[in-house]
Amino acid sequence: TTQLPKQEETVSGKDVTFRVVVRGSPRPDAEWFFNDTPVAPENVSFDEEKSEYQLLLKDPTVTTSEGSYRVVFKNELGETDSTPCALTVLEPVKLTKVAPTTDIVDLKVGEPFEILADIDGKEVPKVQLTKDGKEVKFTSVEGIRHVYSVPEVKSEHQGVYKLTAKNKTSAEETSVTLNVTAPLEVSQPLSDIHVLLGQPGTLTLTCDAFPVPKVTWYFNDIELKNTTKHKIEAKPNLYTLTINKCDHPDVGTYRAHIANGIDNSEQTAKLHVGVKPKVEAPKPANDQTCTIGQDTQISWKFSGIEKPRVTWFFNGQPLEANERFQITETEDGTSTLSIHKAELTDKGVYTAKATNAVGEAEAKTTLNIAGIKPTLTNDLDATLQATKGESMTIKLSATGTPRPDIV
Structure with a gap:
């Protein structure tokens, strides 16, 4: 039996x-x-x-x-x-993908993404969700409903998601490919730069996009490559072009072409190579004397690339042109301050400051105002007569600047 x-x-x-x-x-x-x-x-x-x-x-x-x-x-x-014998009837895995309805999903950064599936079977299936082979956790599991959701997708969410369910009787799987894109957004555009002659100059732009864009650099519409003269770098979101030992032939328009297969953009900027302003004189300071009431001039010559702009100061304060103070400049870089009818209050330090995009220089002149020696124009009489008991007047006159005191 x-x-x-x-x-x-x-x-x-x-x-x-x-x-x-x-x-x-x-x-x-x-x-x-x-x-x-x-x-x-x-x-x-x-x-x-x-x-x-x-x-x-x-x-x-x-x-x-x-x-x-x-x-x-x-x-x-x-x-x-x-x-007695207990019979258990097993049911094969039944996997129903509710969402998404397609196997390939294209989304932009910031949009929502959801995988929703109903999974049933007996014994209860073991369910696993992976992204590019690595397991990810479901957002929620209620009964047979399995949900994985991302409120706002980012570039790191892109990949192939595979949903697998298996029990003793069978196994089923489904997959979804998520493609995430982000439009080109240049958060820091190229801008013109001024570089000192012989020094390196770097053009920089910041761009957010996905897929990661490729940036191609051009100088006067000629494509640039990595050389000892030009150094091209790409870091996360940051793209730079460095021009080493800048010289006058490097002056011109530089263009960056940005593309990631979905979108493209261009940025341009100019490189200026300059020389710091320089005082064209043996010493950038001197002393000068003017007689009160006379006209005088203070001149300084400056060189530099680009041509420097000259401003004048009196005792450290900006000096504005008016009827008595006139400022003129010549093509050779000479700036002249003309003072009409000098006064005692004009005595002090005059500074000419030359500035361009790559530097500045200054020259100082100490102006002294000289007075006029007193001169008698009507002297006392050699002899004077006076009557006893009566008043008398003694007269003389003198000129000089400043006005002389008589004692």
């Missing part, structure tokens, strides 16, 4: 047969029970050769077939009951 197994598993829709071998004389009758309810005799059979009693379950399902099975054997001498 053989017994039923204590447990049996089958897959939904796959026929299963219970078998029990019993010998007895006379041959016993067998009655099968499902959850203590007799089984219809048309599903029961007997193999004479093996003395095997069989129960065939066709197209089993969880609702119609899962439960406890046993068989009772009877003959004239008595009956015996088999050990």
Whole structure:
């Protein structure tokens, strides 16, 4: 005699047969029970050769077939009951992708992304979500509903997402390819630069985009390559072109072409190479004297590339041109301050300051104002006569600047 197994598993829709071998004389009758309810005799059979009693379950399902099975054997001498067998009906994995509805999704940075799937089966399937082969966690799992959501996608969310579900009976998978793009956004554009002759100059731009853009540099519409003269660098979002040992032939328009296969843009800027202003005199300071009331001039010559702009100061304060103070400049870089009818208050330090984009220089003149020596224009008489008891007047006159005191 053989017994039923204590447990049996089958897959939904796959026929299963219970078998029990019993010998007895006379041959016993067998009655099968499902959850203590007799089984219809048309599903029961007997193999004479093996003395095997069989129960065939066709197209089993969880609702119609899962439960406890046993068989009772009877003959004239008595009956015996088999050990019950618990049948479990397994169901294959059923994976239904609800969202997205396509296998390829194209989004822009900042847009929402969601994978939503219903996954069922018995036993409960093991579910895994991976991105480019690395596991990622679901945002939520409620019943059979599995959700992975990103409120605002970024470039790092791009990749191939694979959803896999498996149990003892089967496995299913689905995949979604997410492409993320970001339009070109130049947050720091190119700007003109002024560089000192012989020094390096760097053009810089900052650009956010995805896919990461390629920047091609041009000088006067000729493409530039990495050389000892030109150094091209690309760091995250930052693109630079450095021109080493800037000279006058490097002056011109530089252009950056930005492209990432989705969008493109161009930026231009000019490079200016200059020489600091210089005082064209043995010493950038001198002393000068002017007689009060006379006109005088203070001149300084400056060189530089680009031509420097000259401003004047008196005792450290800006000096504005007016009727008495006139400022003139010549092509050779000479700036002249003309003072009309000098006054004592004009005494002080005059500074000419030359400035251009790459530097500055200054020259100082200390102006002294000289007065005019007193001169008698009407002297005292050689002899004076006076009457006793009467008043008298003594007169003389003198000129000079400043006005002389008479004692």
